[in-house]
Structures are given as structure tokens and as C-alpha cells.
Amino acid sequence: MGRLLVVGTGLIGGSFALAMRAAERFDTIVGYDADTAALARAQSRGLIDEAATDLRVAAATATAVIVAVPTDRIAEIVLAIASAGAPVFDTGSVKGSVIAALRAAGGVPTNYVPTHPMAGSEFAGPDAARADLFRARPVIITPLHDTDPAALASVATWWRAAGSMVTQTTPAVHDEMVALTSHLPHLLAYAFMDWAATPHSAAVDLFAGPGVRDFTRIAGADAAMWRTIVAANRPALLREFDGLMDKLGEVGVLLREERLDELQTLLERGRLARQRLVGADDVGG
């Protein structure tokens, strides 16, 4: 049992707190947030039992620490608290940049376990927290060769207790795959909307059906957050971006030269890949 310290009591940290409460994994859940209004709200909503005002003091008595803050702030917090000894794990959507920042600051603590829960919501903050946010969702753990096995095992157990499907891979594989499956589609959706907003002959909304609405849904996400994410995963994202640009270049040539058989072959390969991704029950229209 013991004390869980939740650093960052927003959607992700708050949902983890609720999940651990539901699973009765800790005696006490302590929250810390630089945003004192969010921290107070988390306490009044019952996400946390206690609100800490000093991060290091709270970490000193913690059995586990989840660091659920923006990607570019994870390393400083891990460094501030890891020496207290409890397993520390983050929820950042990029892993390599956090590990690099820790290395640059003197080394990656062996009790730090890099994790990424593949879950979220269109809403943010403690009011959006839900006990089932991670249920049946993948959590990717990317340990290093000297990550403490006991800390790794504990963190995996906690995520499983939240209902997650835990998978392990390397930081590099993780960052490549999220660049492809998340960061690149976000860039494309934002760029598409920015192009669609340039002057055309009529209003876009009159012609926009459900297809383009689904296609651009992710362009509704917060731009400052996505600036941070793409900056943190720039090398992997650039490789995926360049690969897609080559593919689009090929599409452009086939369209321009009216090579329709080859174009149809490409479309059909894409359709089959989509079908493998989601199963045949969710076809497009």
C-alpha cells in the first residue's frame, strides 16, 4: 500500500489517481501541482487526499510517484525527486527527449521508469479525470538497460491495476511509432486546415461532410501542447514526415501523368492497410 504522489493533477494524473483509488492500491494519494487552482480542484473533487505544497517533502514519504506534466517539464521534476528512492514514472508522449535531458543533467535515475499511456480526452484538467481513462488502453514502457527491475515491475503492476495493456519497447522504437501514428497525422491535419482556410471560391463548411470532419478532428487539439510534442520528437518526426512527403510526391506524379492504374493500386494498398489496422467492420465512406 503506501503513499502515491501525483505530480500534475490534470486529466492524466487525476485519472491515474482515481484508477488507483478504485483499485485500492495505496493508503493515501497526495497531489502536487504548480497550478494551485488545479491542485485545489483536484482535492475538492476527491482525486487526491492531500495537497502537497513542497514537492521534495512530499516525495520523501512517497511509495510511488507519477509525473504527469508536459513533456518539456518532466526531466526537471524527475531529477528533483528521484533521489528519494521510490519508483518514479512519467506519462510523456515522447521518451527519447526526456531521457536525453536526464542524461545531460548527470544521468538517468535507475528508479525512473519511462511510460506512455496511450489514452487521452478532448478535455483537460482535473474536472476531466475519469477512473476508466486507461482501461483497455495500451501503456508503453520503455526501460533502459539499467532501469531497476523492481521499480519496473511495480510500475507495470500499477498500470495493469488501472486496466491498461502494458507493452515494453525501446525509447527509439516508441518515438518512431508515435511519430508515425500520432505526431505526423496531427501535423497533416493542422496543415490541411490551414490550407483549407486560405481563400477559396466558396465557404468550406457548406461542402464539408463527415469524412473531412473526422479527418481533421485532431486539428482541434491545443497548438501549444503540440508544438512541445513535435519539438520533443523532432528527429523521429522528420523521418516520418519525409517518408510521407515522398509518398505524396509519388501520388502527385501519378495524378499529374494520369497513371490511374498505378494510382488505384496505391489507393487499394492504403485501403488494405487501413483494414488491417481497424478490422473490416469500420470501413470508410
Added chain:
Amino acid sequence: MGRLLVVGTGLIGGSFALAMRAAERFDTIVGYDADTAALARAQSRGLIDEAATDLRVAAATATAVIVAVPTDRIAEIVLAIASAGAPVFDTGSVKGSVIAALRAAGGVPTNYVPTHPMAGSEFAGPDAARADLFRARPVIITPLHDTDPAALASVATWWRAAGSMVTQTTPAVHDEMVALTSHLPHLLAYAFMDWAATPHSAAVDLFAGPGVRDFTRIAGADAAMWRTIVAANRPALLREFDGLMDKLGEVGVLLREERLDELQTLLERGRLARQRLVGADDVGG
């Protein structure tokens, strides 16, 4: 009242038949389909009252004819039946290519009214037909300067009776706007999936969350149908494609040169455009 002839008794033609039946607009609904199995199925489902075996004979007694066949087959059917005199309207998703084909074959009949209902489904065929498919959906009508005003008015009335919101514009504006809002997103989604299917370090489905699933939903659509559509709208689609490629080139430069403030400005412009498109209630995550 009179007789409605439905040429092509699949999803679109069948749904229009059901909508007209519900609105009690015609005494009799006659169906014609080159696919005799689809025609028989349309009759057994009650979409049509009579199945015609000769297109011209059926057209001779029709009060109205809807041509709901693939884009590249519309012109030949319009030419075969327009001389019978009743208003003829199609449902193709590209307008310029149909009009050009009619012009090349001797002229656009004045009783032909080009229309495009912005509605569809992930399912096809007479079994997917629904009386409410067009309800609250836009229908774009693109008359020519010599389109018969009485035919135009009748066709608009029928679409409104199906529950549609009727808008009028030119074929060129229509084709530009559907290139932007429909054909370009389809090309992007197919190309993205084809790139995602090239070898990466891990399986894509493990990392694919709801964002990328929505983003690629339209890549589940039939590749042969989309080959026909992009071929029919090639000039307008190439202009939109090139515009987007310029935009993506800009994104690539900003990412590569780590010009993150400018990148964030672009993302935020995209986010605001998306918000204008759908309203603030449907933000991304």
C-alpha cells in the same frame, strides 16, 4: 405526381426512391439498373414499384429521372434519355467532367440538371438505402446558363422534399470545393496509410489511438470508385493538391529549422480554422 424513374438502384438511387415514397411525391417509382441482381433486390425491398428492362422505354413515360450511377457513366445515360423530355438529374460527385462529356457528345440537354447530394454511407447497394439519407444534408445544384428553369425548379423541389438543404453554385466552384473538402482528404488518408504500411520498427496497430483511426477512416473507401472520382476531377484536385504540398513544404522547413514559434502559429491557424468549420463543441484530442 407521375412516374419517377430511378436509374441505378443502389444506395443513392434507392434512398432517393424511399424519400420520394415517404414524401408521396410520385404515383409510381420505376427502377432501372444494369446490375439485374441489384434491380431485383431493390424491387423485393420495396424501393421501387416496377423494374424496367429497357431504359429508353421507361424514360418515355417518366415525369422525372434521377441518374444515380458512377460518375464516368452519367453522361451516356443522360444522353440516352434526355430527349424524352422529363427533368433529368444526376448525383455525381464531380460536375465539370459530366458537362464536358455531354458537350463533347453534341450539347448539354436543357432538361438536364446537374446535382450532387453531399450524403453517403460506408455501405453500398440497395440494402443500404434509407429514406433519411439526405435529410439535413446539402445538395449542390450547378445549373448552366441555358438549363430549363422549370426543370431546375422541379429538381430543387424534389431534393427539398427529401429533406435536403439545396444550394446553387457553378460547376467550377463545386468541383474546386469538393476537390478541397473531399477528394484531397481521401488522397491524403490513402497515402498516409500506404506510408504507414511500409516497414517500421513495430506494429502500427499497437500505437494507433482514436486520433489516427478517425484521421484515416476515409481510406477505408472503395479504391476503384475513388480512382474514378479523382480522375474525373483531376484539374481541380491537382490545384488543391499542389496548394497543400506547398503548405506541407512550409511545415517541413519550420520543423527542420526548429522555427517553433512560426510552427505553432501555423498549428494555431489550423486549429482556429477547424473550430470555425465544426464549432467549438467538437475539439480534437
